[in-house]
Amino acid sequence: MLSVSGLTTSFLRERQWIPVVCDVSFDIASRETVAIVGESGSGKSVTALSIMRLIPKENGRVEGSVRLAGRDLLTLPEASMKDVRGNEIAMIFQEPMTSLNPVLTIGFQIAEALIQHRGLSRAAAEVETICLLDRVRIPAAKSRFHEHPHRFSGGMRQRVMIAMALACKPRLLIADEPTTALDVTIQAQILELLKELQQEEEMSILFITHDMGVVAEIADRTVVMYGGQAVETDATARIFASPSHPYTRSLLAAVPRLGSMDGRTRPMRFPTVDKVTGTSDEPAETPDTVSIAERPLLEVSNLTTRFPIRSGLFGKVSGRVHAVENISFTLRAGETLALVGESGCGKSTTGRSILKLTEPDSGTVLVDGQDVLAMNARTLRDFRKQMQIVFQDPFASLNPRMSVGTAIAAPLLANGLVTASQAREKVADLLVRVGLTADMAARFPHEFSGGQRQRICIARALALGPKLIVADEAVSALDVSVKAQVVNLMLDLQASMGLAYLFISHDIAVVERMSHRVAVMYLGEIVETGPRAALFGNPQHPYTKKLMGAVPVPDPARRGTRREATNDEIRSPVRAPDYQPPVRQFREVSPGHVVQLWGEEWSN
Template sequence: MTEKILSVVDLGISFGRDPAWKTVTKNVTFSINHGETVAIVGESGSGKSVTALAIMQLLPEKTTRITGSIDFDGKRISSYSNEQMRTVRGNDIAMIFQEPMTSLNPTMSIGDQIGEVLIRHKSLSRRSARNEVLALLDRVKIPAAARRIDEYPHNFSGGMRQRVMIAMALACRPKLLIADEPTTALDVTIQNQILQLIKELQDEEKMAVMFITHDMGVVAEIADRTVVMYNGELIEQGETTRIFTESHEPYTKRLLAAVAPLDSSRFRSTPVRYAEYGAEGRICRPEEEQPRVTDNAADPALSVENLTTRFLVRDKLFRRAVGKVHAVENVSFKIRQGETLSLVGESGCGKSTTGRSILQLVKPASGTIKLFGRDLGKMSGAELRQERQRIQMVFQDPFASLNPRFKIIDALMEPMLCAGMDEKTARTKAPELMALVGLQPEMLDRYPHEFSGGQRQRVCIARALSVSPKVIIADEAVSALDVSVKAQIVNLLLDLQQKLGLSYLFISHDMTVVERVSHRVAVMYLGEIVEIGPRIAIMGNARHPYTRRLLNAVPVADPSRRGQRKQEVGHEIKNPIRDVEYVSPPRVYEEVGEDHYVMVDA
């Protein structure tokens, strides 16, 4: 057996057609040994994902030109036919894709999709495959796996869809796992468990891992070696400890400088900008603390009282209601003008459903939602469409929220035209919006599939800003972005808030970003808020056990502290599905500090 499981030599990738070819990667050379974890890091658009797709031979043949060689387990797979690669994909090399909703088949149940891999590659019977699928779903912490195995992707949250993708990739215990941002959509506790799961499988099977990520904390935690890519080229590679401590490349230093450690010694009461760094890693603009939000007699920007949203669960035979998913349960909070309230918690806890319920995209079962004193639940369809100009949402999945048939300029102009703006003005404003989020105006004529995941997310942020809203619900708005772009977008959001007086409901699982952007933080668990209070109180003096568990699971961007994150023993996500007649018990909150409330366990 050769020491190297994967060897990539002088890989060059170009897109287009004769005679116009655009080079996206050139002279990329690296290798991965048996049982080794190699992290590929770099900004969105640097060529990380396209390199992985080239290894898997998943790029379109007619519009792609690939040079160089790719060897897997001593065999030149870059010269394999499609038929030969079918036996390799999923069996010997598995890939976890970046965007789970576009990677899962919406017409097939979760169980059938994972089972298809086992039937195809392991020749299992359908019954045996189903039993194996249940074990895999339990292993990646899907709650109520036996009941949810027959559900479809749209029934799952973004984080749970990502866990399904991980289960599918690990089904055949491959020799090489290519993980393209596998923990981006996951909260820190599940991220911790998934990284431990991958590590366990490595130890058992000597599985190698090519880990594509922009989270330098994850890189420090798991990677034996690190490869840094910039603008389609490999600019540095070496042992992870050396990359973190002795790197001489300005770009690598800038990536590391953009990492925000969760350090209680510097917690402050209001949002703080990321320091901005120049080409040589020098500080160009220091951290600035945002002004405090003072209470006043005016109506809050957004008021939510006793919001409850539930979904019926029906049996497959007679379509009778057999239970209810208690997605959001008696949630109450207020957001003042110019304030940011962050909503944090595990995937599937009800964060995104809360945001959708506020916008009436999902009809709540009960509760009151007021925007600047006006009750959204009592508005007609026309009134609600008009009112939504003042409250916009940045959705979690940027690819699914952009129409693949629309050019970017059409996607940006559509909300402005719906708001009554004339076409000439909207067309003039589109390049300004692109520049605002750090994209080139000439990209307006591209389609969504021509952008990286991070670039698509920036387009979605630009679209949300197009009608000059007063409240923005940001559902994982920076989760798809690499660390340097994430810092730029967070700074942009803070600057816009200071300039325009915007209010944010910032839904996130990234505690380091939450610590930066928030005035106040609300922690959700199983559809309920278990703790809410000022940022400094939640981050520096968390009182609920679940909040402390979230904070303890945050990865640290320091290879010398690898393995020191506190491991949760026996922590399982509880089942959110209740009987149809179930009545939630009344909850009592204790005030443990100024404006700091904690749910008291019954």
């Protein structure tokens, strides 16, 4: 149905054509799903944009042939290509909010495609749009037709993009990382939806991703890209069973597999595989260099954080977001406590409340026996040397106009701990410690990859010698191989320095790999907590089971197994101003493994 042959895409830089996709060839049959997999920068997205002829002509050049049902798209006039886009080939991008116009309703934007390509009247297009929203399982589609994109969750916005892509019944759907930024439960819903729609519409799918678990679940055949080249192409089952290229073996080795920690007592590093030779090490459990302290370093008791919602002329409080609701836990030096749950459950607000970056409503936070919430601004500023945070997006965390050496030295100089010459020595030492080189201090953030930028943020967090690090989705946005490298780095630093991590994540498989204990959050409350082995080996709460059941399994043999993926969104944490939360009851399943007793909402 689609035949790509000798595709080469180059960009003009300093008067030279630099190829970023080199001689890539593959075919997609009717009703077939082909996955293109690889790290960021491997050429996956550029390949898709080249197929769609979306590479700017001013500084881009596409060579080779792209035949759709026998027609070479690269030789078509632009007017003919406009008819192909949307009608015969549709594309879904990674971030739906950059693809949707925030000032137009979602119904108007989908109807626009129907009017443009299918010549429907505005009224007929509205009826067809509501049918499309129903097909992609958006609840109350008719009433949500006139809503704007910001009123939808990330998963629902991606459903809107799928509805828009399917509006003209395309023969080929290109999905460019459509689930990367989504929670594991929402990802499961989107994957199930795509499989169902593919069967109904009899269309082909080109699925671009770096997640090998998703590849195993959705792809018939797989193209592995590295450095702009297709280094391996084969049936997905064969690639997983016996990968021939060293890079493919390194990708598969870095995939976190749920259940791989059975029988292990301590966290375990990911295996490292040489991308050139394919040789790998055999990782052992993290060394017990620094033993976990008996006395808690962090003690959180009855922490509550709510955000008022104001409306009306005088800003009267009309409701409150119950972001964190009466939670308690402890964390010891040398230990990792993972806080897991979907977006909106209160994980990040918990981390920010502990550091007093967000002001809690009530509760106590003791760090090394001292009450953080009772400190004044000056005392807190000095005390923050002991507790640092690493954010999800390293590029947003670094000043683009500041060299990384200056960024790492800033907290040292601001606190008057070193002179300028001592700061340079300290920066060099920190860069080496996180796996970079001292000469990189002069570079700027844009000159580094995503994984390297996250290492720089970790180096900056380590500069003041903290005892506690809050890692807020610190590896969620990274490619699978880079994610493995950063997790290994964090485990090594913990073993050598006795760091305590509050590891906030929605990636269950990574959490299983690196945590000592786990706390599961839902709607601002901790519904289950316990030692990692106990909680993963015997999950009790329905929400914990739902999270674990949604994790994609990197095994193509299980592709035909249908998972139970509901279309439910996480319930809203907004409550009336006078709302009083119920008193929760808990029971201890095994030593340290505690679960909240659940009510009618989980009975089904």
